[in-house]
Amino acid sequence: MNFISGKxxxxxxxxxxxxxxxxLEDTIIFALxxxxxxxxxxxxYKPGMYKYDGxxxxxxxxxxxxxxxxxxxxxxxxxxxxxxFTGTLPDPIIPPLDYPQILKPNNINxxxxxxxxxxxxxxxxxxVPGDDQNYGSAATKDVECLQALSQRIHYGKFVAEAxxxxxxxxxxxxxxxxxxDVKELENLLTDKRVEEALLKRLRRKALIYGQDISExxxxxxxxxQTTEQLKINVDVVVELYEKWVIPLTKExxxxxxxxxxxx
Amino acid sequence: MNFISGKxxxxxxxxxxxxxxxxLEDTIIFALxxxxxxxxxxxxYKPGMYKYDGxxxxxxxxxxxxxxxxxxxxxxxxxxxxxxFTGTLPDPIIPPLDYPQILKPNNINxxxxxxxxxxxxxxxxxxVPGDDQNYGSAATKDVECLQALSQRIHYGKFVAEAxxxxxxxxxxxxxxxxxxDVKELENLLTDKRVEEALLKRLRRKALIYGQDISExxxxxxxxxQTTEQLKINVDVVVELYEKWVIPLTKExxxxxxxxxxxx
Numbered sequence: 001m002n003f004i005s006g007k008x009x010x011x012x013x014x015x016x017x018x019x020x021x022x023x024l025e026d027t028i029i030f031a032l033x034x035x036x037x038x039x040x041x042x043x044x045y046k047p048g049m050y051k052y053d054g055x056x057x058x059x060x061x062x063x064x065x066x067x068x069x070x071x072x073x074x075x076x077x078x079x080x081x082x083x084x085f086t087g088t089l090p091d092p093i094i095p096p097l098d099y100p101q102i103l104k105p106n107n108i109n110x111x112x113x114x115x116x117x118x119x120x121x122x123x124x125x126x127x128v129p130g131d132d133q134n135y136g137s138a139a140t141k142d143v144e145c146l147q148a149l150s151q152r153i154h155y156g157k158f159v160a161e162a163x164x165x166x167x168x169x170x171x172x173x174x175x176x177x178x179x180x181d182v183k184e185l186e187n188l189l190t191d192k193r194v195e196e197a198l199l200k201r202l203r204r205k206a207l208i209y210g211q212d213i214s215e216x217x218x219x220x221x222x223x224x225q226t227t228e229q230l231k232i233n234v235d236v237v238v239e240l241y242e243k244w245v246i247p248l249t250k251e252x253x254x255x256x257x258x259x260x261x262x263x
Numbered sequence: 264m265n266f267i268s269g270k271x272x273x274x275x276x277x278x279x280x281x282x283x284x285x286x287l288e289d290t291i292i293f294a295l296x297x298x299x300x301x302x303x304x305x306x307x308y309k310p311g312m313y314k315y316d317g318x319x320x321x322x323x324x325x326x327x328x329x330x331x332x333x334x335x336x337x338x339x340x341x342x343x344x345x346x347x348f349t350g351t352l353p354d355p356i357i358p359p360l361d362y363p364q365i366l367k368p369n370n371i372n373x374x375x376x377x378x379x380x381x382x383x384x385x386x387x388x389x390x391v392p393g394d395d396q397n398y399g400s401a402a403t404k405d406v407e408c409l410q411a412l413s414q415r416i417h418y419g420k421f422v423a424e425a426x427x428x429x430x431x432x433x434x435x436x437x438x439x440x441x442x443x444d445v446k447e448l449e450n451l452l453t454d455k456r457v458e459e460a461l462l463k464r465l466r467r468k469a470l471i472y473g474q475d476i477s478e479x480x481x482x483x484x485x486x487x488q489t490t491e492q493l494k495i496n497v498d499v500v501v502e503l504y505e506k507w508v509i510p511l512t513k514e515x516x517x518x519x520x521x522x523x524x525x526x
Contacts, residue, residue: 023300027297030297033289063337071403095313135357136339197478213467
């Protein structure tokens with residue numbers, strides 16, 4: 001989302017946020033399709049496989065931290081919708097942008113959880129097992145997947161802020177926040193209809209983007225129930241959202257609301 | 264393409280190369296769709312807009328060179344299908360892979376031309392004019408587009424090698440190489456039928472991947488003649504291949520053939 005050129009009140013409207021989240025679905029699916037070209041390549045996730053410059057983590061951790069250093073220098077993490085996975089990043093070398101203060105200042109960053117489910121649950125079901133030695137390619141695509149997922153999930157802060165600003169619901173939110181009532185906050189934030197539509201849309205997107213498209217013939221969605229000729233396992237994409245993206249976004253929303261009234 | 268796990272003779276088969284090139288079409292279209300989210304952002308292409316660490320090029324050049332340094336450290340440019348845009352890159356910090364020697368050793372790298380047509384012809388027709396200040400995001404997507412285009416176009420070396428190895432055609436190739444007859448080499452390399460199928464397939468891919476997909480309704484290719492609701496201008500994608508990718512791949516093929524018989 002563009003936080004700079006829009007007015008503050010536009011940036012935080014729910015319909016605009018919804019458009020951003022829908023567009024991010026495409027980014028996430030594209031990134032997953034790209035990662036699925038390569039094998040699991042377990043070696044890149046094993047600590048100490050290579051030792052470099054005194055670094056003893058995994059190949060992915062090394063690569064991610066190097067990429068994040070470059071991105072930090074061009075001020076990626078000053079944008080209110082970008083959160084780094086690694087620590088101790090350099091300062092930007094270009095002047096800061098003047099972002100409107102939409103969110104209550106906070107330190108919420110659940111990238112550790114995102115990394116964990118991505119490595120444990122997504123990669124093994126997304127990619128064919130084994131080692132094709134394309135370590136650099138696989139890690140590059142991992143970084144793209146992780147960055148897109150992190151952005152999507154941390155958007156929960158904006159969603160929560162927008163929902164909190166609804167005058168009809170604000171008294172309820174304030175009550176539950178004061179009572180630290182996570183369960184009631186979750187109920188208030190949840191819209192089952194929206195979630196079901198999202199999962200349905202996601203399945204269609206994965207089916208369509210995952211097609212091998214030739215120069216002739218039609219594209220018949222009715223015949224696209226099988227994942228056999230697809231570049232991606234559609235169920236993995238749907239489960240990713242069902243089990244991880246939606247619940248973790250809600251976790252971010254709740255964490256954000258719990259600090260929303262702090263001085 | 265995976266140069267490591269396959270046998271040398273497999274890696275250079277024309278059908279396998281063709282699959283790789285077709286798969287790269289998707290990667291290129293995904294990257295273009297991602298770049299098209301952001302405005303042109305002319306500022307990132309102007310030299311000396313920012314000065315950093317003594318670097319006086321454009322923002323994109325700075326960012327690209329920083330990214331390529333990281334990728335060089337994880338041995339991206341040791342892969343025979345990867346060519347850097349910037350010079351003076353660090354050595355890999357992980358041990359080299361043992362790539363089979365498929366190509367005649369050569370220094371062919373036309374990334375300067377790729378950068379030029381990308382900035383002059385693709386970005387202005389792909390993106391909406393203006394400045395949305397998303398410099399980092401735009402540059403990140405530029406790098407993905409440029410890397411995918413460079414890989415695709417430099418695959419010409421493998422295509423040329425595979426075609427040269429065809430026993431029926433080799434005498435012809437040798438004759439034209441010895442005569443430095445670029446015109447005849449071009450004729451020998453060109454298959455109009457394949458190029459037409461490619462452009463047709465590309466248009467279908469751009470139409471399908473460029474759709475905004477909702478949770479309901481069918482996808483009717485017959486109604487997809489307009490580019491209005493698409494995330495990408497389909498004509499730009501087709502022209503990109505017609506005017507640049509196909510001719511420049513051929514240029515790489517010819518340059519490669521011209522050194523093919525050198526001692």
